[in-house]
Amino acid sequence: MTTQSSGAEHLRFVKGHGTQNDFVILTDPAAALDLTESLVAALCDRRRGIGADGLLRVVRSAALVERGVLDRLPEGVAPDDWFMDYRNADGTIAEMCGNGVRVFAHHLRASGLQSHDEFTVGSRAGARPVIVHHHDAVHAEVTVEMGSARMDGDSLVRIGDDVYRGVMVDVGNPHLACVVADLTGAGLAAVDFSGGVLLDDEAFPHGANVELVTPAGPADQHGRLPAAMRVFERGVGETRSCGTGLVAAGAAVLAHRGDAVGTLCITVPGGQVEVGIRAAGATLRGPSVLVAHGELHPDWDRLD
């Protein structure tokens, strides 16, 4: 985790992204770091720190319980599993991050912390089995078993002057997935998220991530339905991709068609991801890129 220089600690980090949803990765097996909200927010700040949509701490699951970060291990997570301790860019904790799990799994394989291609990643939402299809030091393709996408009624969101109706979807974390069937690609690109999103607090007491998704024609030669999506993330703002949001959007598009299962290829501003919705659970398959390795200066956050 650290190297010593002049008696001061230099915190090592990796920077990575999954379809341009980007993360600072800190390897901290024994949960020795005190990840305060302000520390995470400063690290994720694009001017003051490294800059990212979120932070992934790589930690042994048992260590989080021993250090009191978690009360108990989430369902299906073993004490020895590597745990993705996820934080949003504003420092808040979220239960799950789909793009994060792909990048996390890639980092484990590329760094040698994991020697198999199929293993389980722990998250606050439970165990997330992964398959690393191929990887090198920079690029990988990873499938994540995302668990179920539970749909639970409708709600509304205001974005600028427009109000959208969506379906509330729990993918371990909360989403409002709005299928806007008559929106063109250009119309989707023109939506202005700069004023944020206004949700129904009663429907989402802990906030939610909001997806606007538009189906984009018939299935491709692989039987995948195309769609396009933009997302506004809780604790971050607009991001160029959101893995849990892609699963929520995929389930919502299928429900809109009257289907319970199917496969989609969804385009987001940061790239393309394949989403499978099955009775047994959802899958997310897509790329991961490890962009850089670095070391924080011990005085990096001194403000004078």
Ligand SMILES: N[C@@H](CCC[C@H](N)C(=O)O)C(=O)O
């Ligand atoms: N970008 C993530 C989701 C991160 C958590 C989210 N902002 C929340 O607060 O629930 C993804 O890829 O799923």
